[in-house]
Amino acid sequence: MTSIRNGFIILCLIALSYAASLNNYEEAKIHLEEYIQNKKKDINPRYRPLYHVAPPVGWMNDPNGFTYHNGEFHIFYQYYPYDSVWGPMHWGHSSSSDLVNWKELPTALLPEEEQCFSGSAVSEGDQMILMYTGRRSTNVEPLFNESQYLAFSDDGVNFQKYEGNPVLTETPNNSPDFRDPKVWKYGNDYYVIIGSKTLDNRGRVLLYKSNDLKSWEFLTILGESEGDMGYMWECPDFFELDGKFVLLMSPQGLEPQGDRYKNIYQNGYIIGSFNYDTNEFVPEVPFQETDYGHDFYAATTTEANGKRYLVAWLSMWEVPHPEDTDGWAGQITLPRELSIVNNRILMKPVEAIDNLRDSVEVDGDVGPNEVYVFGKAVELLVDSDLEQKVDLLLEGRDGGGKVWLRWDPEVRKVVLDRGSDDIRQVEWSPIGSHTWRIFLDASSLELFCGEGEVVFSSRVFPLGGWKVTNHSPQSLRIKAFNLKRSVPE
Numbered sequence: 001m002t003s004i005r006n007g008f009i010i011l012c013l014i015a016l017s018y019a020a021s022l023n024n025y026e027e028a029k030i031h032l033e034e035y036i037q038n039k040k041k042d043i044n045p046r047y048r049p050l051y052h053v054a055p056p057v058g059w060m061n062d063p064n065g066f067t068y069h070n071g072e073f074h075i076f077y078q079y080y081p082y083d084s085v086w087g088p089m090h091w092g093h094s095s096s097s098d099l100v101n102w103k104e105l106p107t108a109l110l111p112e113e114e115q116c117f118s119g120s121a122v123s124e125g126d127q128m129i130l131m132y133t134g135r136r137s138t139n140v141e142p143l144f145n146e147s148q149y150l151a152f153s154d155d156g157v158n159f160q161k162y163e164g165n166p167v168l169t170e171t172p173n174n175s176p177d178f179r180d181p182k183v184w185k186y187g188n189d190y191y192v193i194i195g196s197k198t199l200d201n202r203g204r205v206l207l208y209k210s211n212d213l214k215s216w217e218f219l220t221i222l223g224e225s226e227g228d229m230g231y232m233w234e235c236p237d238f239f240e241l242d243g244k245f246v247l248l249m250s251p252q253g254l255e256p257q258g259d260r261y262k263n264i265y266q267n268g269y270i271i272g273s274f275n276y277d278t279n280e281f282v283p284e285v286p287f288q289e290t291d292y293g294h295d296f297y298a299a300t301t302t303e304a305n306g307k308r309y310l311v312a313w314l315s316m317w318e319v320p321h322p323e324d325t326d327g328w329a330g331q332i333t334l335p336r337e338l339s340i341v342n343n344r345i346l347m348k349p350v351e352a353i354d355n356l357r358d359s360v361e362v363d364g365d366v367g368p369n370e371v372y373v374f375g376k377a378v379e380l381l382v383d384s385d386l387e388q389k390v391d392l393l394l395e396g397r398d399g400g401g402k403v404w405l406r407w408d409p410e411v412r413k414v415v416l417d418r419g420s421d422d423i424r425q426v427e428w429s430p431i432g433s434h435t436w437r438i439f440l441d442a443s444s445l446e447l448f449c450g451e452g453e454v455v456f457s458s459r460v461f462p463l464g465g466w467k468v469t470n471h472s473p474q475s476l477r478i479k480a481f482n483l484k485r486s487v488p489e
C-alpha cells in the first residue's frame with residue numbers, strides 16, 4: 001500500500017515539476033521580450049543597418065533555420081540578448097514575405113540545460129521544425145557535449161522543444177565536435193548533414209537519414225579534409241543547383257595562400273555530383289571561397305519557388321565590433337540568389353531589393369575628383385573602362401570608416417581596401433556585365449561585380465552618411481539611389 005501511495009506521490013511531484021519547468025520557460029520568454037523592448041531604447045543608432053537584419057539588442061552570429069514556410073521566409077540567428085558580446089546562445093527570429101522587408105519576431109529558443117547552437121529548419125505543412133545543436137557543459141574533458149535537438153511550432157512563432165531531446169548523440173568516431181545540423185526532405189525521408197572532425201583534426205561532414213526526424217541512421221561521410229582543408233567544418237549545407245550538388249561549409253584552420261583565405265575563418269564550397277542511392281558525393285571542382293570580403297561566415301541557403309537563396313553572417317570571429325558600445329553587434333548579409341556558371345556560384349542580390357530604390361541622386365558621368373554625398377543607405381551602379389584604373393573612395397560624411405574600391409587593368413584584380421593594408425583582392429574576368437553594383441548601409445558594403453562572379457562583403461563604419469569621391473584617372477558612369485528602410489529601427 002505505502003509503496004503504491006509513495007509511487008503516486010512521486011508521479012504527482014514529477015508532473016508538478018514538469019509543469020513548473022514549462023511555466024518557468026514560458027515566463028522566461030515573456031521576461032526576455034519585455035527586456036528587449038525596454039533595452040531597445042538605449043541603442044545608439046549611428047551604425048544600425050537600414051536594410052540588413054540585425055539583432056534588436058545584443059549579440060548575433062550565424063544565421064540559422066533559413067527557410068520558406070507558408071509563404072514567408074524565416075531567418076533565425078545565434079543570439080545573446082543580454083550583452084553585445086557572445087554569451088549563452090538563444091535563437092533570434094525575423095520573417096519576411098520578400099527577403100527585403102523584415103519584421104522582428106519573439107526569440108524562438110532560449111537556452112536551458114543546453115545552449116541553442118546553430119541549426120536549420122524544415123517546413124512540413126503548417127508545422128515548422130527546428131533542428132539545432134544543444135551544447136551542454138560536462139565535467140569530463142573536453143567539458144562540453146554537442147548533440148542534436150528538435151523544437152516544433154504550429155504557428156511559425158512559438159516553438160516547443162521536443163521532450164525526447166536529444167535525438168542524435170553519436171558520431172562514428174565519438175568526436176565531441178558535432179554541430180550545425182542542416183536538415184532537408186527528399187522523397188519521404190529526412191536527411192541531415194552535421195559538421196565534425198576526424199580524431200586527427202581534419203574537418204568532415206556527416207550524413208544521416210530518418211523517416212521521423214527522431215531516430216537517425218548514420219549513412220556516410222559526405223566530405224572530409226585530406227589534411228589541407230582545416231581542422232573543423234562548421235555550418236555545412238548541401239543542395240542541388242543547376243544540375244550539380246554543392247557542399248557549402250565554413251572551414252576553420254585554412255592557412256592564407258596569396259590573396260586567398262585571409263580572414264580568420266573561411267566560407268566556401270565544393271561542386272560535385274551526388275547519388276541518393278549510393279549516398280556518394282563526388283567532388284568535381286575544388287574548394288572556392290563564396291565571397292571575397294572581410295566579413296562573411298556561416299553562409300546558409302534555402303529554396304523557394306525553384307530559386308536558391310543564400311545569407312551569411314556579415315561579420316567574423318575575433319575582430320573588433322565598434323557597434324558593441326552602441327548596444328548591439330552583428331548583422332546578416334543581403335539575401336542573394338544563386339546560380340552556377342563556369343564551375344562557380346554566382347551571387348546576385350535578390351530582385352526585390354530594387355523596391356528599396358528611393359531618390360535618384362546621380363545619373364551620368366562623374367569626372368575625376370568629383371564628389372557626391374548620400375544618406376546612410378545607398379545603391380551605386382558604376383560602369384568604367386576596364387582598360388584603365390578605377391579608384392573610388394567611399395567614406396563617412398562626418399569621418400569614421402573609409403574604404404577604397406580599385407581596379408588595376410595590369411593585374412586585372414578588384415581590390416577592396418579598408419586602409420592600413422587591410423586589403424582583400426581577387427582576379428576578375430567579367431562573363432557578361434561589367435557593372436559594379438555596390439550596396440552601402442550604415443556599417444556595411446557589399447560589392448557585386450558583373451553577374452555576381454566576384455562579390456565582397458565587408459564592414460565599414462562611416463559617420464553621418466556616405467561621401468563618394470572618384471579618384472580614378474577616368475570618368476565613371478554612375479547611377480546612384482538613396483535606399484528606403486526595410487528593417488525595424
Ligand SMILES: *[C@@H]1O[C@H](CO)[C@@H](O)[C@H](O)[C@H]1NC(C)=O
Pocket residue numbers: 145146147166169170174175176
Ligand atoms: C553526449 O551526450 C549524450 C547523451 O545526451 C551521449 O549519448 C553521448 O555519448 C555524449 N557524447 C559524447 C561525445 O560524449
